Amino acid sequence: MSSESIYQTHTRDALPPSAVPRIYGLMAEFLQPDQVVQAAKAAYAAGYRQMDAFSPMPVEGLAEAIGFRRNRLPLVVLIGGLTGAVTALFLQWFSAVVHYPIIVGGRPFASWPAFIPVTFELTVLFAAFGAVFGLLALNGLPRPHHPVFNSPNFALASRSRFFLCIQANDRHFDLDKTEQFLRALNPREITVVEA
Amino acid sequence: MAQATLRHDETGDVPVLGPGHTYGTVTDKISSIVLTEPPRPGWIFGFAVSFVLLLMFLFAVLNLLVRGIGIWGVNVPIGWGFDIVNFVWWIGIGHAGTLISAILLLLRQDWRTSINRFAEAMTLFAVSCAGLYPLLHLGRPWLFYWLLPYPNTMALWPQWRSPLIFDVFAVSTYATVSLLFWYVGLIPDLATLRDRAKSRIGKVIYGFLAMGWRGSARHWHRYRTAYLLLAGLATPLVVSVHTIVALDFTVGIIPGWHTTIFPPYFVAGAIYSGFAMVLTLSIPLRSYYGLKDFITDKHLDNMAKVMLVTGLIVTYGYLMEAFMAWYGGNPYEEFMILKDRPTGPYAHTWWLLLLCNCTIVQLFWFRYFRTHPIWLWVISIVINIGMWLERYVIVVTSLHADFLPSSWGMYHGTIWDYMTYYGSIGLFLTLLFLFIRVLPVISITEMRELVHEVHERGHARGGPAVTPGTAHP
Numbered sequence: 001m002s003s004e005s006i007y008q009t010h011t012r013d014a015l016p017p018s019a020v021p022r023i024y025g026l027m028a029e030f031l032q033p034d035q036v037v038q039a040a041k042a043a044y045a046a047g048y049r050q051m052d053a054f055s056p057m058p059v060e061g062l063a064e065a066i067g068f069r070r071n072r073l074p075l076v077v078l079i080g081g082l083t084g085a086v087t088a089l090f091l092q093w094f095s096a097v098v099h100y101p102i103i104v105g106g107r108p109f110a111s112w113p114a115f116i117p118v119t120f121e122l123t124v125l126f127a128a129f130g131a132v133f134g135l136l137a138l139n140g141l142p143r144p145h146h147p148v149f150n151s152p153n154f155a156l157a158s159r160s161r162f163f164l165c166i167q168a169n170d171r172h173f174d175l176d177k178t179e180q181f182l183r184a185l186n187p188r189e190i191t192v193v194e195a
Numbered sequence: 196m197a198q199a200t201l202r203h204d205e206t207g208d209v210p211v212l213g214p215g216h217t218y219g220t221v222t223d224k225i226s227s228i229v230l231t232e233p234p235r236p237g238w239i240f241g242f243a244v245s246f247v248l249l250l251m252f253l254f255a256v257l258n259l260l261v262r263g264i265g266i267w268g269v270n271v272p273i274g275w276g277f278d279i280v281n282f283v284w285w286i287g288i289g290h291a292g293t294l295i296s297a298i299l300l301l302l303r304q305d306w307r308t309s310i311n312r313f314a315e316a317m318t319l320f321a322v323s324c325a326g327l328y329p330l331l332h333l334g335r336p337w338l339f340y341w342l343l344p345y346p347n348t349m350a351l352w353p354q355w356r357s358p359l360i361f362d363v364f365a366v367s368t369y370a371t372v373s374l375l376f377w378y379v380g381l382i383p384d385l386a387t388l389r390d391r392a393k394s395r396i397g398k399v400i401y402g403f404l405a406m407g408w409r410g411s412a413r414h415w416h417r418y419r420t421a422y423l424l425l426a427g428l429a430t431p432l433v434v435s436v437h438t439i440v441a442l443d444f445t446v447g448i449i450p451g452w453h454t455t456i457f458p459p460y461f462v463a464g465a466i467y468s469g470f471a472m473v474l475t476l477s478i479p480l481r482s483y484y485g486l487k488d489f490i491t492d493k494h495l496d497n498m499a500k501v502m503l504v505t506g507l508i509v510t511y512g513y514l515m516e517a518f519m520a521w522y523g524g525n526p527y528e529e530f531m532i533l534k535d536r537p538t539g540p541y542a543h544t545w546w547l548l549l550l551c552n553c554t555i556v557q558l559f560w561f562r563y564f565r566t567h568p569i570w571l572w573v574i575s576i577v578i579n580i581g582m583w584l585e586r587y588v589i590v591v592t593s594l595h596a597d598f599l600p601s602s603w604g605m606y607h608g609t610i611w612d613y614m615t616y617y618g619s620i621g622l623f624l625t626l627l628f629l630f631i632r633v634l635p636v637i638s639i640t641e642m643r644e645l646v647h648e649v650h651e652r653g654h655a656r657g658g659p660a661v662t663p664g665t666a667h668p
Contacts, residue, residue, distance in 0.1 A: 033647060040412075053412040056218060056387070057643040063416035073420045091344060095352035104356060117361040117439055121368040124432045128372045128425060132379055135421040139414045142406035149409065155390040157410050158383070160218035160643075 024147035024195040025051075025167040026178050027154070028187035033059040036162035039185040040065035043166060046181060050170035054148065054163040056156075073134050080130020081123045088122035089115060151193045165193060216488065216649075221642040225635045226391055228484055234632065237483055242628040248621020255614040256331065264334050266611045273594045273606035278332040280586040281616055283440055284468065285325035285623075286366065287461075287582065290433050291469020292318025293373060296380070297429035300422075305648065306497055308641040309489040313480070314473050315377045316634075320626040321472070322370045324619045329362070331615070358442035365439040372432055376425045379418070382408050383640040437462045444589065450527040451536075451593030454519060460512025467505035467552075468582035470498050474575035476627065478568045480636065489637050492566050499565035502578065506556035509585075513553065527598055540605065541592045544584050551581025 030036045033055065040053050044067055053062050089112075096102075097109040107114070136142070148154055148165060157163050164187075166178055175192075182190050234242075259266060269276040292314035299307035330336045342363045344353050353360045385405035392398045408414070441461035444452040474495065481490040520532035536545045555577050558564040564574065596603045608616075630636070 054410045055412065055415065056222070056410060057383070057640045057647070058415040058419050059412070062412040066412055068413045068416055071417055071420055073417050074424065077421075077424050092355045095344060096355055100350055100352050104354065107356060111356060114356040117358075117435070117442075118355060118364045120435055121361075121364040121432075124428050124435075125368040125371060128375050128428050131421045131424045131428070132375045135379065135417055136406070138417055139411075141408065141414075144402060144407040146407060146409055154409075158387040158390045158408075159222045 022195040023168045023175065024150070024193040025165045025170075025173070026175070026182060027148070027151045027163055027165045027191045027193050028182040028185065029153055029156075029189045029191070030162040030164070030187055031160075033062070033162055035186070036164055037062050037065050039164050039182075039187070042185055043164065043181070047172050048166050048170050048178075050167040050173070052148075052165050052167070054154070054157040054165070056158050056160060056162075059162070073131070073138060076134030076138070077127050077130040080134070081127035083130075084122040084124070084126025085119055087126070088119040092118060147193055147195050151191050153189065153191070161188075168195075216642075216646055218643045218646055221489075221646055222387060222391075222639050224486075225489075225637050225639050225642065226388060228631070229388060229633060229635060230391055230393065230397065235483070238628065238632065242625065245621050245624035245628055248618055249625045250621075251614050252618020252621055255611050255618055258611060259331060259615070260336070264332065266609065268607050268609045268612055270604060270606065272597065272602050272604050273591060275332075275590050275594060276606055277608045277612040277616055278328045280583065280590050281619060282325050282328035283461075283586045283590075284583050285321045285328070285619070286369075286440060287437065287465035287468045287586075288472045288579075289318040289321035289325065289369075289373070289469065290437060290462075290465035291473050292316070292321070293369075293376075293429050293433040294466055294469065295473070296376065297426040297433070300426045301430060304497075305645060306494055308645050309486075309491075309637050310473065310477060310494055310498075311641070312377075312380065312634075312638045313477060313636050314469075315373065315380065316627065316630045316636075317469075317472060317476065318373050319370070319377055320623050320630075321469075322366070322373060323626070324623050326366055326370060327619065329366075358439060358446050361439045362443055365436045369432060369436045372425070372429055376429055379422060379425060380638060380640075381634065382406065383410065383418075384635045384638060386410065387639055388635070434462055437465045444593075449593050449597055450525065450531040451589065453528070454516060456512055456515050456519070460509055460515075463505045463508035463512065464582060464585060467502060467509055468579060470502045470505070471575040471578035471582070474498055474502075474571055475579060478572045478575075480631070482568070484631075484636075486637065489642065495568060495571055496562075496565045499559045499571060502575075503556060503559040506552060506559075506578070510553040513549070531593060531596065535596050536588060536592050539592065539596065541588065541595070544588050545592070548581055548584040548588055551577050552585060555581075 028039060030039065036053055036055065037059060040051070040062060043051055044065060049067060051066050053059075053066050055062065092115045093110055096111075101109045103109075148163075151163070151165075153161065154163065164182075164185075166173060166182070172178070179190060267276060267278070269278070292311075295307050295314040296311040296318075300311070330339050333339060342353065342360070353363075382405060385401050386408035389398060389401040389405045392401055438458040438461070441457035445454060445457045447453065477490055478495070481487050517532055520528045523529075536542070555574055558570070558574060564570045591606050595606060
């Protein structure tokens with residue numbers, strides 16, 4: 001792996017292995033949401049697991065077709081909501097009973113019915129934080145750069161096209177065989193995605 | 196611009212989407228307002244007028260900060276004037292946005308799709324205006340953080356049993372959740388703008404805001420869950436916010452405030468005025484930007500029906516208030532509701548309120564008025580005025596004549612009150628005009644879903660199918 005060879009030749013074969021573009025996967029492009037769902041199901045049936053599908057809007061059944069089973073977001077939201085409720089109750093109880101007890105209108109210090117509105121609001125607030133930040137964290141966002149953006153037509157994934165990407169790190173991935181497999185699914189185009 | 200009849204599709208349903216649209220055309224149409232069109236003369240004119248009003252607002256606020264709230268008309272006994280009237284009015288307007296985006300989503304009303312983004316923006320800007328008023332009314336707004344529970348050297352805590360503290364939490368939670376809900380809805384559309392922006396600065400800014408959204412199926416799955424859960428959270432939230440606003444009044448023992456009907460009829464009134472504001476804004480918008488395929492006559496018709504229902508609930512509230520004032524046997528309440536309001540010094544506001552809120556809305560029983568944009572627009576403005584008057588009547592008349600005639604007084608807004616009020620409309624409109632230019636006014640993602648659904652339904656009926664992915668590739 002001498003550095004000279006880079007200067008001597010510009011052909012891909014002569015480049016050292018580290019300079020050859022690594023492949024992230026194969027991207028097949030479809031025009032219709034139903035096609036990409038069918039393709040994803042076929043790929044899953046053929047044994048592919050490391051794959052992802054991309055669409056300009058949510059497509060019914062697509063996540064299930066690529067083998068997505070466990071959605072942990074509702075749990076995150078539940079934990080957020082409970083945290084909010086406990087925080088609010090503790091805050092009000094601690095300040096009104098422990099830290100600065102003061103009699104107002106002859107009411108008990110721990111006048112819990114009056115504590116409910118604030119408790120409700122903080123429950124909703126923390127649950128909403130859970131939903132939004134949980135969504136971002138589980139999706140691995142923000143992530144401005146991702147290999148799939150190297151695919152030439154990928155800008156259309158946010159407009160009108162549907163994509164299925166079988167990743168090179170899949171056990172069954174083989175550049176030629178996987179391309180043949182995808183070709184049989186009748187996509188509009190197949191491109192190699194560089195990593 | 197007025198159309199005599201609703202347009203029908205071949206099955207007899209009034210469509211929620213114009214014919215012939217594909218995933219590509221809805222994307223191009225909606226994003227072009229932001230990305231390719233230069234500002235139109237009407238936009239520049241509207242923005243300029245709004246901005247002048249905003250400057251007037253800033254001037255009035257500056258004067259307020261320098262000289263104190265003595266420049267307003269508030270006095271003893273009328274300690275709450277325009278500031279609280281405007282606070283309740285603005286926050287009520289905001290509620291329709293949440294109703295459209297959250298409650299109608301849960302009820303699977305697909306006609307909400309093309310107005311929800313716009314209505315949510317309206318919510319956000321209305322809440323911004325609303326939130327300023329109680330802060331300005333503090334007298335020393337720079338000490339606003341005294342409202343919050345924080346450890347301080349005086350060892351003081353908020354009074355948790357007061358609705359005014361409930362209000363701090365309700366309004367700040369509402370503003371935050373509305374912002375989050377709006378932003379989550381925007382993320383895929385920001386990705387669309389990132390991919391379609393021509394200018395470098397557009398790519399960078401939209402790319403930054405889109406956070407690298409790439410439309411992965413796994414991401415969409417969680418996204419849908421998050422969106423539904425946020426809608427489920429926002430639904431009780433919006434009811435709680437206006438209930439708490441109503442509690443600000445009902446917990447006080449002032450005759451005219453101290454009544455249990457307030458929370459439900461405040462919520463209905465909020466939705467009523469909010470839908471009126473959505474119509475006031477969307478009718479010129481859809482006409483000027485050619486969005487009649489997306490905001491169709493069906494939307495106008497449905498919104499008018501919602502206004503009719505909420506208007507009737509509000510009317511019922513007024514009737515019950517009057518009935519209970521008589522039936523309850525409290526002489527102070529009876530005097531306030533049955534004598535002072537209809538015949539006292541503020542009688543003109545009360546009669547005008549009945550005319551605007553209870554009488555004119557009855558026109559919506561007729562399809563003619565529900566489907567003619569000009570009529571709808573005029574009536575929606577009348578209802579906005581009516582709902583403002585309602586809050587004026589509740590706040591001012593109740594305070595001006597309570598238990599002892601020795602403590603009676605009169606209130607009139609000063610020039611500074613009016614400048615702050617109209618100025619806040621300028622703030623609201625300025626934000627809206629900017630929003631129209633920099634973000635998609637209609638959710639592009641949800642319109643694509645609507646295209647898909649309309650297409651599927653067309654298949655099911657064997658109707659002529661435009662294949663949404665192929666035409667205009």
